[in-house]
Amino acid sequence: MSPVMKERRMIYLVDDDDAVRDSLTFLLESHGFDVTAFASVAEFERGCQPNSNACLILDHHLPGVSGLEFLASPEGTALHMPVIVITGGADPNISARARALGVAAFLEKPVAEAPLLAAIDNALTA
DSSP: OOOOOOOOOEEEEEOSOHHHHHHHHHHHHHTTOEEEEESSHHHHHHHOOOOTTEEEEEESSOSSSOHHHHHHSHHHHTOOSOEEEEESSOOHHHHHHHHHTTOSEEEESSOOHHHHHHHHHHHHHO
């Protein structure tokens, strides 16, 4: 009898900071995730491959279209994956707006490993 292969979980990461993308990609890959990273919403929209076992980690403060502007757009509302918003400049209005848009979690940078992994696990099992 062959063992059942568990589908690998995909993380899409959108952050304009190279160091954040690199460090989060390394962290998530070391925990067994497949990670595809993008520097902007436009890159994400061009490169996203829909996957039922995927999660989007989305920076709020992005050049051009912000993370929350994207989530409020027709393209963002059509996403069929959980979203975790990260930001280096949180305030109560941003957090409230993110929750109103249905994000799975809202985390402040620097993002700590344990809360991020817990948020991803909760998002993918909800």
